[in-house]
Amino acid sequence: MTQHAQLDWQDGQPHSVVFGDVYFSRDAGLDETRHVFLKHNQLEERFAALPADGQFCIAETGFGTGLNFLCAWQLFEQAAPPSARLHFVSAEKFPLTPADLARALSLWPELADHAAALLRQYDTLTPGWHRLPLAGGRVTLTLLIGDVLDVLPELEACVDAWFLDGFAPSKNPEMWQTALFEEMARLSRPGASFATFTSAGVVRRGLAAAGFEVRKAPGHGDKRHISHGWLPSAAAQAWQPPWFAAPPQTGGERSAIVIGGGIAGAASAASLARRGWQVTVIERLPQLASAASGNPQGVLYTKLSPHLTPLTRLVLAGYGYSLRMLRAELEANEDNWQPCGVLQLAQDEKEEKKQRELAALGLPPEVMRLLDRDSASAAAGVALPSGGLYFPQGGWVHPPAWVRHLARHSNIRVLTSQTAVELDFNPHDSSWVAQGPEGPLAQGRVVILAGAAETAGFDATRHLPLKRIRGQVTQAPATESSAALRAVLCGEGYISPRRHGNHCMGATFKFDADDLAARAEEHRENLDMLRCLAPSLHQALQADRLDPAALAGRAAYRCTSPDYLPLIGPVAARDAFAERYRELARDATLRPDAPAPWIPGLFVNAAHGSRGLITAPLSGEILASLLEGEPAPLPRSLMQAIHPSRFLLRDLIRRKLRD
Ligand SMILES: Cc1cc2nc3c(=O)[nH]c(=O)nc-3n(C[C@H](O)[C@H](O)[C@H](O)COP(=O)(O)OP(=O)(O)OC[C@H]3O[C@@H](n4cnc5c(N)ncnc54)[C@H](O)[C@@H]3O)c2cc1C
Numbered sequence: 134m135t136q137h138a139q140l141d142w143q144d145g146q147p148h149s150v151v152f153g154d155v156y157f158s159r160d161a162g163l164d165e166t167r168h169v170f171l172k173h174n175q176l177e178e179r180f181a182a183l184p185a186d187g188q189f190c191i192a193e194t195g196f197g198t199g200l201n202f203l204c205a206w207q208l209f210e211q212a213a214p215p216s217a218r219l220h221f222v223s224a225e226k227f228p229l230t231p232a233d234l235a236r237a238l239s240l241w242p243e244l245a246d247h248a249a250a251l252l253r254q255y256d257t258l259t260p261g262w263h264r265l266p267l268a269g270g271r272v273t274l275t276l277l278i279g280d281v282l283d284v285l286p287e288l289e290a291c292v293d294a295w296f297l298d299g300f301a302p303s304k305n306p307e308m309w310q311t312a313l314f315e316e317m318a319r320l321s322r323p324g325a326s327f328a329t330f331t332s333a334g335v336v337r338r339g340l341a342a343a344g345f346e347v348r349k350a351p352g353h354g355d356k357r358h359i360s361h362g363w364l365p366s367a368a369a370q371a372w373q374p375p376w377f378a379a380p381p382q383t384g385g386e387r388s389a390i391v392i393g394g395g396i397a398g399a400a401s402a403a404s405l406a407r408r409g410w411q412v413t414v415i416e417r418l419p420q421l422a423s424a425a426s427g428n429p430q431g432v433l434y435t436k437l438s439p440h441l442t443p444l445t446r447l448v449l450a451g452y453g454y455s456l457r458m459l460r461a462e463l464e465a466n467e468d469n470w471q472p473c474g475v476l477q478l479a480q481d482e483k484e485e486k487k488q489r490e491l492a493a494l495g496l497p498p499e500v501m502r503l504l505d506r507d508s509a510s511a512a513a514g515v516a517l518p519s520g521g522l523y524f525p526q527g528g529w530v531h532p533p534a535w536v537r538h539l540a541r542h543s544n545i546r547v548l549t550s551q552t553a554v555e556l557d558f559n560p561h562d563s564s565w566v567a568q569g570p571e572g573p574l575a576q577g578r579v580v581i582l583a584g585a586a587e588t589a590g591f592d593a594t595r596h597l598p599l600k601r602i603r604g605q606v607t608q609a610p611a612t613e614s615s616a617a618l619r620a621v622l623c624g625e626g627y628i629s630p631r632r633h634g635n636h637c638m639g640a641t642f643k644f645d646a647d648d649l650a651a652r653a654e655e656h657r658e659n660l661d662m663l664r665c666l667a668p669s670l671h672q673a674l675q676a677d678r679l680d681p682a683a684l685a686g687r688a689a690y691r692c693t694s695p696d697y698l699p700l701i702g703p704v705a706a707r708d709a710f711a712e713r714y715r716e717l718a719r720d721a722t723l724r725p726d727a728p729a730p731w732i733p734g735l736f737v738n739a740a741h742g743s744r745g746l747i748t749a750p751l752s753g754e755i756l757a758s759l760l761e762g763e764p765a766p767l768p769r770s771l772m773q774a775i776h777p778s779r780f781l782l783r784d785l786i787r788r789k790l791r792d
């Protein structure tokens with residue numbers, strides 16, 4: 134799992150114990166970064182030449198202390214037009230701990246503001262990818278935690294400039310491999326530049342063999358030579374399944390209609406609005422967050438698998454992102470959210486075994502650790518029947534507060550009490566109109582369907598396999614002794630510390646229900662769940678004396694898919710898909726090149742199941758990356774795992790899709 138950098142501080146400056154090399158030049162770190170990476174990628178001129186809404190992508194090998202990133206960010210602010218955006222992707226095998234990063238960056242007072250903003254978002258990193266929106270979304274940092282040779286093949290990006298860092302080739306020969314240079318060429322736009330502090334022959338020859346023009350230049354001060362250069366023409370691209378590709382974006386007006394005002398719709402709107410899009414959110418109910426996203430308290434509950442399934446990897450990426458967003462944007466208080474910690478109790482032997490396997494994955498203890506019964510009880514503030522996994526950074530959120538916050542942006546217009554019943558596409562100007570029962574509601578070049586299971590209610594999306602599962606939460610009035618509960622408890626169900634005098638517990642799962650009236654029998658189920666989870670709390674709430682028929686609570690539908698992963702991405706026309714790829718039904722190993730028959734500008738964002746607070750916030754970034762041609766926040770394999778076309782493909786191969 135993640136191994137943090139082991140540093141040896143020599144004269145107050147970081148030195149890598151593993152590589153026996155320095156992170157930056159002892160006396161001229163800033164000047165050297167500017168000389169090697171900024172100047173020899175001509176960043177000042179290129180930033181200044183960006184169009185008003187332009188974007189620039191830098192990729193780096195070895196994030197280290199983030200010094201190169203901060204210098205590039207600072208220069209971008211000085212040179213680029215105010216609405217242009219910078220995307221910085223950096224691979225790092227041994228991330229610094231937040232404390233080491235803070236110590237290293239404190240050496241550069243002139244970068245103090247940028248460093249402070251980075252440190253507010255930089256937390257203990259789990260393996261996988263981490264997205265950090267900075268400067269109000271103008272600068273995005275995507276950290277790929279892992280070996281650069283493993284993570285770059287999973288990256289989809291159009292890189293404008295490379296910072297080839299990563300310790301001297303003599304001290305780190307494993308990194309400076311042909312595979313690295315080939316990946317750089319694959320990911321580069323034609324004309325992309327690179328710069329590196331080394332002029333080692335192995336690097337220069339490797340880059341040249343991958344298609345780069347390579348030049349030597351004097352190093353900073355009296356340092357040895359450096360290398361820089363560019364890729365004159367695009368490298369040949371290996372075959373990729375066209376049904377999982379991002380549809381080509383035609384440019385034009387950046388306007389979107391989002392249908393659905395829950396957390397998925399609000400997150401989609403927020404990520405686009407941050408990038409300068411004009412967004413209209415259409416919500417059927419009188420207020421935002423009135424369906425599944427309307428519970429009083431939702432839990433940031435990961436429920437991981439030790440097998441690191443796609444769902445677990447998605448949840449780890451989403452968990453980090455949700456926490457970073459909450460910390461950065463929503464004041465932690467009784468109204469909004471509380472990072473009070475989440476305890477996942479080992480309620481039986483099977484769960485206990487699973488938890489031991491999860492603990493053996495070695496996630497950082499700041500993220501997850503195993504607690505015995507006494508320690509778990511101490512963390513929870515109440516006596517517990519078992520120990521369990523403790524997620525100290527997790528907690529509960531009031532989803533409506535988060536949704537309202539996400540939708541509050543000058544580029545977002547919210548229409549409530551309006552139902553989109555039909556979507557009309559105008560091929561002349563490639564725009565959509567969302568029609569309500571009484572006429573047009575909104576127009577936009579892109580439509581994002583974020584209406585949970587009702588997403589499949591439109592002609593173009595009727596084939597999406599979305600299921601509804603009713604769930605009910607129960608609110609029980611806090612008592613003096615239940616107020617001792619300090620952490621969220623999870624197991625078969627969950628209960629949160631009190632919010633405004635009530636604890637929220639839940640939730641039931643009903644597969645065949647199609648009404649949303651709260652039911653006494655489901656309140657009883659939730660109370661029974663609590664009795665098993667934490668008998669002492671059940672007693673503290675005097676739950677035996679509570680009348681289920683008199684309890685407050687609410688029911689809503691979760692929306693799930695057959696593989697329990699969300700559907701986030703573009704929509705293909707079902708019949709044309711079946712026709713275009715029908716040969717796959719005969720031979721699933723074929724590699725057709727024909728582009729998928731995308732419905733222009735139509736996207737979905739649904740099926741967040743029981744973990745929407747973890748997966749939906751990141752989903753906005755996923756869609757925005759597809760729409761803007763930015764690096765994706767997830768590895769390619771996960772982008773494919775959540776792609777809406779996966780079910781069309783599966784049905785085609787199983788011969789269930791007829792044209
Ligand atoms: C009882 C229960 C407990 C849960 N507990 C947790 C938890 O602890 N932690 C967690 O992470 N997740 C939890 N979840 C799951 C989480 O709430 C969902 O995953 C998340 O809210 C889904 O958000 P959404 O935006 O996709 O859907 P919703 O919040 O359902 O939003 C969809 C919106 O689209 C609107 N809409 C649909 N069609 C149209 C149309 N044609 N025109 C206009 N508007 C339309 C609907 O009115 C609705 O408001 C729970 C869910 C339930 C039901």
Ligand SMILES: C[S@@+](CC[C@H](N)C(=O)[O-])C[C@H]1O[C@@H](n2cnc3c(N)ncnc32)[C@H](O)[C@@H]1O
Binds near residue numbers: 194195196228
């Ligand atoms: C000289 S430091 C980078 C300095 C950094 N760019 C900065 O601005 O502080 C080199 C970094 O490369 C990382 N690294 C080395 N080999 C790597 C690999 N194979 N994959 C990913 N990162 C690697 C090291 O852990 C270290 O953080």
